[in-house]
Amino acid sequence: MNEIMQKNLQYKKYVIDSNLEYFKPHSTKIEKTFAEDVSYSLNRDSKFISPKYFYDKKGSELFEQICSLPEYYPTRTEIEILKKIKPELEGYLDVSFRLVELGSGSSVKTRLILDVFDKIQDRIEYFPIDISEILTESSELLQKDYADLHITGIVDTYEGGLEFIEKYDDKKNLIIFLGSSYGNFTPSEGKIFLKKINSIMKKDDLFLIGLDLVKNKDILEKAYDDSQGTTAKFNLNVLSRINDELDADFDLENFKHVAKYNEKDQRIEMYLKSLVNQSIIISKANISLKMAQDELIHTEHSHKYTLSQIESMMNQTDFEIKEIWMDEKENYSLSLVSKK
Numbered sequence: 001m002n003e004i005m006q007k008n009l010q011y012k013k014y015v016i017d018s019n020l021e022y023f024k025p026h027s028t029k030i031e032k033t034f035a036e037d038v039s040y041s042l043n044r045d046s047k048f049i050s051p052k053y054f055y056d057k058k059g060s061e062l063f064e065q066i067c068s069l070p071e072y073y074p075t076r077t078e079i080e081i082l083k084k085i086k087p088e089l090e091g092y093l094d095v096s097f098r099l100v101e102l103g104s105g106s107s108v109k110t111r112l113i114l115d116v117f118d119k120i121q122d123r124i125e126y127f128p129i130d131i132s133e134i135l136t137e138s139s140e141l142l143q144k145d146y147a148d149l150h151i152t153g154i155v156d157t158y159e160g161g162l163e164f165i166e167k168y169d170d171k172k173n174l175i176i177f178l179g180s181s182y183g184n185f186t187p188s189e190g191k192i193f194l195k196k197i198n199s200i201m202k203k204d205d206l207f208l209i210g211l212d213l214v215k216n217k218d219i220l221e222k223a224y225d226d227s228q229g230t231t232a233k234f235n236l237n238v239l240s241r242i243n244d245e246l247d248a249d250f251d252l253e254n255f256k257h258v259a260k261y262n263e264k265d266q267r268i269e270m271y272l273k274s275l276v277n278q279s280i281i282i283s284k285a286n287i288s289l290k291m292a293q294d295e296l297i298h299t300e301h302s303h304k305y306t307l308s309q310i311e312s313m314m315n316q317t318d319f320e321i322k323e324i325w326m327d328e329k330e331n332y333s334l335s336l337v338s339k340k
């Protein structure tokens with residue numbers, strides 16, 4: 001057993017070829033965590049399901065469809081900014097950097113950053129981290145287009161992946177966290193998370209984070225409740241996932257997708273609203289759930305920020321801001337930071 005395997009005993013290693021390998025936690029650990037989390041979060045007066053459980057195969061496919069909806073401005077705006085900043089980003093990188101991505105998903109935007117690496121490196125090292133199996137498919141697609149790419153995928157939570165990276169070796173990392181996924185954290189969780197990233201970063205590492213900006217309520221609510229009903233399907237799919245994986249009997253017809261902007265807390269809040277009085281059994285989580293008509297299950301927060309909030313968030317978590325880039329309409333931002 002090599003040194004990396006010894007350090008990562010909780011993972012199983014899958015070697016696909018000389019340029020592609022994955023590390024995955026043992027499946028019993030994954031199922032147990034899902035059941036325990038669901039049991040905890042649905043057994044409360046204010047029910048919730050963590051947004052990380054949206055992304056089974058179907059959920060990841062639905063998210064990809066959301067990304068190309070006319071109402072969903074974040075993806076196309078982030079792509080627009082990434083295209084614009086390629087030359088500037090290149091100035092911050094050199095041959096010794098490798099790319100680490102939190103919540104890599106389809107790795108579509110990643111390609112814009114890999115293009116920058118490709119210009120300056122003969123062999124690119126990429127470490128995607130994603131809780132969803134979509135990571136394996138995206139990695140295989142990337143390999144077809146980048147001959148000099150070496151991928152080490154970590155199918156795990158952000159935190160698990162960051163610990164993996166911290167123990168891995170001493171090379172410099174550009175860590176990227178796109179899609180405004182950071183907005184799913186509450187402000188206090190977010191601060192803890194930024195501190196975690198900061199603590200695993202080395203002196204010369206860089207961190208690039210995409211954050212959505214405060215804007216008109218109507219634009220925001222349409223982005224999370226589109227006319228084709230794709231976001232509604234995405235939200236409801238988490239109940240199908242619980243049915244499939246935890247042996248439950250949610251009737252999706254008895255729930256409705258709700259997305260509203262909370263101006264005070266600057267966040268989109270997504271819920272699943274019970275349309276009737278109902279009982280649900282979730283066998284593998286060992287719970288029998290009663291829900292009243294109109295009762296809500298909270299499934300996602302998506303926080304929006306002002307520039308001064310971003311600056312103070314970075315300051316408070318010991319980051320130095322190198323750049324904050326935005327699109328022309330100032331709808332979305334990308335911040336490049338390093339350790340103070």
Ligand SMILES: C[S@@+](CC[C@H](N)C(=O)[O-])C[C@H]1O[C@@H](n2cnc3c(N)ncnc32)[C@H](O)[C@@H]1O
Nearest residue numbers: 052055103104105130131132156157158178179
């Ligand atoms: C909103 S999507 C963003 C995907 C891509 N980065 C983009 O910008 O389009 C969030 C991605 O993060 C993954 N994810 C969500 N919560 C996670 C968690 N706690 N740990 C690891 N990955 C997570 C999901 O599987 C999904 O692929």
